[in-house]
Amino acid sequence: MSVTTFDAVVIGTGQAGPSLAARLAGAGMRVAIIERKLFGGTCVNTGCIPTKAMVASARAAHVARRGRDYGVVIDGPVSMDMKSVKARKDQISGSSRTGVESWMRGLSNGTVYQGQARFESPHEVRVGAERLAADKIFINVGGRAVIPAMPGVDRIPYLTNSSMMQVDFLPRHLIVVGGSYVGLEFGQMFRRFGSEVTIIEKGPRLVGHEDEDISDAVRGILEGEGINVRVNAECIAFERRGDDTAARVDCMSGDREVVGSHVLLAVGRRPNTDDLGLKEAGVETDQRGYIVVDDELRTSAPGIWALGDCNGKGAFTHTSYNDYEIVAANLLDGEHRRVTDRITAYNLYIDPPLGRCGMTEAEVRRSGRPALIGKREMTRVGRAVEKGETQGFMKVLVDAETKRILGAAILGVEGDEVIHCILDTMYAKAPYTTLQRAVHIHPTVSELVPTMLGELKRLE
Ligand SMILES: Cc1cc2nc3c(=O)[nH]c(=O)nc-3n(C[C@H](O)[C@H](O)[C@H](O)COP(=O)(O)OP(=O)(O)OC[C@H]3O[C@@H](n4cnc5c(N)ncnc54)[C@H](O)[C@@H]3O)c2cc1C
Numbered sequence: 001m002s003v004t005t006f007d008a009v010v011i012g013t014g015q016a017g018p019s020l021a022a023r024l025a026g027a028g029m030r031v032a033i034i035e036r037k038l039f040g041g042t043c044v045n046t047g048c049i050p051t052k053a054m055v056a057s058a059r060a061a062h063v064a065r066r067g068r069d070y071g072v073v074i075d076g077p078v079s080m081d082m083k084s085v086k087a088r089k090d091q092i093s094g095s096s097r098t099g100v101e102s103w104m105r106g107l108s109n110g111t112v113y114q115g116q117a118r119f120e121s122p123h124e125v126r127v128g129a130e131r132l133a134a135d136k137i138f139i140n141v142g143g144r145a146v147i148p149a150m151p152g153v154d155r156i157p158y159l160t161n162s163s164m165m166q167v168d169f170l171p172r173h174l175i176v177v178g179g180s181y182v183g184l185e186f187g188q189m190f191r192r193f194g195s196e197v198t199i200i201e202k203g204p205r206l207v208g209h210e211d212e213d214i215s216d217a218v219r220g221i222l223e224g225e226g227i228n229v230r231v232n233a234e235c236i237a238f239e240r241r242g243d244d245t246a247a248r249v250d251c252m253s254g255d256r257e258v259v260g261s262h263v264l265l266a267v268g269r270r271p272n273t274d275d276l277g278l279k280e281a282g283v284e285t286d287q288r289g290y291i292v293v294d295d296e297l298r299t300s301a302p303g304i305w306a307l308g309d310c311n312g313k314g315a316f317t318h319t320s321y322n323d324y325e326i327v328a329a330n331l332l333d334g335e336h337r338r339v340t341d342r343i344t345a346y347n348l349y350i351d352p353p354l355g356r357c358g359m360t361e362a363e364v365r366r367s368g369r370p371a372l373i374g375k376r377e378m379t380r381v382g383r384a385v386e387k388g389e390t391q392g393f394m395k396v397l398v399d400a401e402t403k404r405i406l407g408a409a410i411l412g413v414e415g416d417e418v419i420h421c422i423l424d425t426m427y428a429k430a431p432y433t434t435l436q437r438a439v440h441i442h443p444t445v446s447e448l449v450p451t452m453l454g455e456l457k458r459l460e
Contacts, residue, residue, distance in 0.1 A: 006032045008136040009125055011117040011276070014041030015320035016307035016327075017140035018100055023328045024136075025109035032132045033110055034117040034125070039101035041142050042309075043317045046162045049096055051185055052349060053089040058192035059351050062225075069388055080193045086168040093165075119277035122301050126277075135303050138327070139283075139291065140320070141276060143269040143309040148177075152238035156245045159264045161186075171195045175247050175260035177236060179206040179229070181348050183266035184222065188350045191227050198228040198258045200249055202267075205231055207348065210409070211361045213393075214354065217411055221350065221391050230258065238263065271310040286312065295338040296330050297323055313339050316346055345423050347416040352378075352392050355419025358407030358426055361397055364459065370400035372456035376448055378412040383443045389413040394449070396422060396432075398456060403431035414445040421446055432456075 007029035010021045017033065018040075025031045038045040057080075064078045104112050115128040124133045145160035147153065159167070161182055172195065176187040179201030191197040199206070199222070205215040206222070206229065219229055235250040246259045271289045278285060284292045284300040290312030297305050297313075305327050308320035322342055329335040348354040364371050375395040378384040392412030399406050408422040425435045436453035440446045 003124065003131045003133050004032070006030045006111070006132060006134040008032070008138065009034065009117075009132050009134040010138045010140065011125065012041065012140035012142060012272075012308070012310075013039045013100060013104060014140045014142045014308050015043055015317045016324035017041075017138065018104055019321065019324045020138055020140070020307070020328055021104065021110055022107055023324075023332065025107045027332050029109065031107070031110045032113060032134065033104050033107075034113045034115070034127050034132075035104075036114070036116045038097055039104065040097045040099075041140075043320075044096045044100060045093060046165050048317055050089045050093040050165055051161075051182075051189075053092045054085060054189050055185060055349050055351065057085045057088065058189040061194075062192045062351065066388070080170060082170050082193065083168045085193070086166075089165075117276065119281035119283070122281045123303065136331075137281075137304045139276070139299075139304065139306045139310060140308045141272040141310045142320075143271045143315075145265060146268045146270050147265060148236075148267050150177075150236045150238065153265075156238045156240055156263060158245075159262060161266065164264060171260075171262040173198070173244075173260035173262070175200060175245065175258055175263045176266055177247070177263065178266035178268070179203070179208075179231065180266070180268075181207070181346075183264070184218070185349050186264055186266065187227055188222060188225065191222075191225050196228075196260075197226075198230060198247075198260060200233045200236060200247060200258065201229070201231045202233055202236065203231065207354075209360075210354070210356070213361075213395075214409055214411060217392055218348075218350065218354065221352070224391075228258070269309065269315065271312070273310055288312070293339075295340055296336070297327050297339065314342075318345070343423060343426050345419070347419070349416065352389060352411065352413045353416040354392075355410040355415040355417070356408070357419055357423040358405065359397060360407060360409070361395065361459075364397045364406050371406065371459040372398040372400050373459045374398075374452040374456045376452045376455075378445075381412070381445055381448045383445050383447075384413050386443065387413055394418075394452060396449075396452060396456075397459065398432045398453075400458070403433060404429065405432050405435070410445075412445065418444075418446045418449065421449055 008024050009032045010017045011034050013035040021031050021033045067074050113127045174190045174195045176183045176199045187197050187199045233249045237248040239246045246257050248257045273289045282301040291306035293311045307323035326337040329337045345357040378392045379390045384390045394410040396408040397406040436450045
């Protein structure tokens with residue numbers, strides 16, 4: 001087998017690989033790009049883009065059902081055409097995928113290989129019958145849904161975020177196992193489409209990484225729409241019941257089992273690092289399979305970098321893309337950008353959404369530092385009242401000594417956008433007073449952020 005030599009090999013076309021390949025090729029390097037399945041990876045095909053397209057369909061149904069609240073009369077019940085929901089989602093996701101693919105195939109200095117990449121040695125990768133060599137290799141292989149070792153799981157048909165993409169019908173009763181981001185987004189969306197939905201969570205509350213007040217409010221929003229929530233489900237097991245599936249819940253209270261027509265497993269992600277030949281490359285992984293990297297995303301093997309979800313430093317599109325920015329800037333622009341310069345930020349796309357940045361209140365308390373807290377219910381936000389969407393609240397934590405913002409949560413209408421004025425103030429390393437004195441536009445949700453910052457109290 002002959003070896004083709006490149007200046008760089010990029011494995012995976014997730015949220016870091018394509019931009020990095022384009023940047024390296026643009027700098028005159030000969031680049032090989034390897035993708036084993038769908039161009040664009042998780043976000044484009046089975047993650048952010050298709051789910052947010054479906055969330056939009058679900059919201060349209062929800063608003064239509066609430067039409068009366070706004071004086072809109074819809075004669076007859078609101079129902080879904082699930083084939084159209086899927087077709088709309090496929091069109092949005094598909095055009096993104098073909099955009100990435102044609103971008104990669106059109107790169108001058110770039111060569112695309114389709115197939116499973118596997119290291120043969122630290123500087124050699126095999127794809128099918130081809131062997132590719134390069135001094136620089138970039139791993140952007142992402143992750144996939146965890147299939148938990150719950151009793152009976154191997155004897156039932158189940159869905160994951162990937163197979164959910166093929167659903168063009170309305171499940172009668174969708175059992176969602178996992179009360180975190182992926183599970184809650186699918187759960188609320190299918191409830192709004194018209195399914196009965198039960199969310200089963202092992203822990204004592206939904207979105208267990210968030211503060212308790214956030215978990216409680218999120219649960220209230222979902223239960224308010226008729227979703228059944230079962231927490232403390234410590235012993236989840238499955239059994240086929242005719243065409244249905246019974247999930248044993250064994251919770252501290254409530255029925256011991258839930259019978260549904262479909263089961264979605266949404267209990268976490270694992271990195272795609274088990275079939276990559278990392279041992280042959282001398283690339284270390286941690287106990288959970290994540291590739292160990294330093295602050296500039298170099299692996300334990302010289303000349304090999306790991307970017308995106310597979311390095312365990314982030315689990316989002318924006319963190320993967322930022323990994324690309326870090327590696328490109330350090331390699332090509334002589335900079336020293338680092339992962340630890342990044343501030344934690346993400347959204348939960350239920351409706352209303354949760355925007356989050358920096359530390360939680362619980363983390364601030366644990367840190368023991370003197371801090372200030374501000375909180376405002378969405379019922380006291382004019383724009384939310386005008387829109388008829390007053391669920392949720394916003395809160396912010398400030399360091400009492402430095403006056404820097406430590407973190408924030410905005411659960412409410414436009415929370416996914418409003419969070420950025422707080423995030424940007426944090427990146428600017430400005431005191432909270434800068435934002436407090438900013439004159440925001442009326443009427444917006446954002447205009448109440450300065451007001452909230454003007455009413456800070458000591459965190460007791
Ligand atoms: C349901 C869901 C919703 C989400 N929603 C959001 C959201 O709203 N916002 C957000 O920021 N994040 C969201 N995420 C997370 C987001 O999708 C990922 O963080 C993002 O895609 C970054 O992934 P990545 O760049 O690490 O790689 P990925 O996008 O996972 O891509 C990796 C690519 O590598 C390929 N590959 C893997 N192994 C090999 C190999 N050996 N050889 C060749 N190719 C290989 C894969 O086929 C894939 O195309 C969501 C995830 C899910 C599951």
